[in-house]
Amino acid sequence: MISDIKKTTEQKMAKSVETLKADLAKVRTGRAHAGLLDHIRVDYYGTPTPLSQVASINLVDARTIGVNPYEKKMGAVIEKAIRESDLGLNPSSQGDLIRVPMPSLTEERRRDLTKVVKAESEGGRxxxxxxxRDALAQxxxxxxxxxxxxxxxxxxxxxxxxxxxxxxxxxxxMLAVKEAELMAV
Known part of the structure; x- marks a missing residue:
């Protein structure tokens, strides 16, 4: 009985840490990474669909993400979804490929993102x-x-x-690594 509670508690704590890791990955640093667009949903024939299911996402270079739609007519919809996301990105089309450049972060924006990261990690704690508390109550x-x-x-x-x-x-x-990543120029 005790071992079951410990095991369940450990699994829940690990899941909380994984969730935090995913949330921290969404906080943008100066570098491009494909996981940045994971939470974006695209209107695919009336259904909100994850971007990764309607397009291939890859890195063009260190500061640019390439999004290649599986269907040509989805390009404008994907571009609109990226532009309207909360990431502050401005995609541009080049033929079939949608290029998403990562703008460089200002010092003020870095400080703001550091505050966001600290709040996220406090939520994880x-x-x-x-x-x-729940385990101790049990x-x-x-x-x-x-x-x-x-x-x-x-x-x-x-x-x-x-x-x-x-x-x-x-x-x-994780917080220390993310803060160092954000403050690196």
């Missing part, structure tokens, strides 16, 4: 702590129901705390 309920001794509860709490510390440390490392 809060999620991990909430998962810890242990308390088990003690009340007399299915767990207080010594076992204390050991389980220590294990959960170590797990929490490990995941929060991982979040802090």
């Amino acid at each position: 809060v999620a991990v702590r909430n998962i810890r 242990f308390k309920d088990m003690v009340k129901a007399k299915t767990l001794s207080e010594d076992e509860e204390r050991r389980a709490q220590e294990d959960i705390q170590k797990m929490t510390d490990r995941f929060i440390q991982e979040i802090d490392k």
Whole structure:
């Protein structure tokens, strides 16, 4: 029973860290990467569809993403979806290929993005702590129901705390890497 709770807690914490990693990847740095356009949805015959399902996405060079639609008539729709996204990108068509240049970041924009990254990572820390709180509450309920001794509860709490510390440390490392990436010129 205790091992099930620990295992579930660890899985939930890992999932929270993965979600944070995906959210941090969306925060734009000066370099281009194909994952930047992952969350963009395109109107494909009336259905919002992920961009990766209607076009191939690749890097043209270090500062340009190339989007090649599978259907020629989707070019204008894809271009509009990228332009209207919250990424602040301005795509341009060159024949079938849509080029998405990454504008260089100003110092002020870098500071703003650093604040966004810090807020995202704090959200990740809060999620991990909430998962810890839920696990500890389960242990308390088990003690009340007399299915767990207080010594076992204390050991389980220590294990959960170590797990929490490990995941929060991982979040802090991800934050430091992303901040360094943002502030690099």
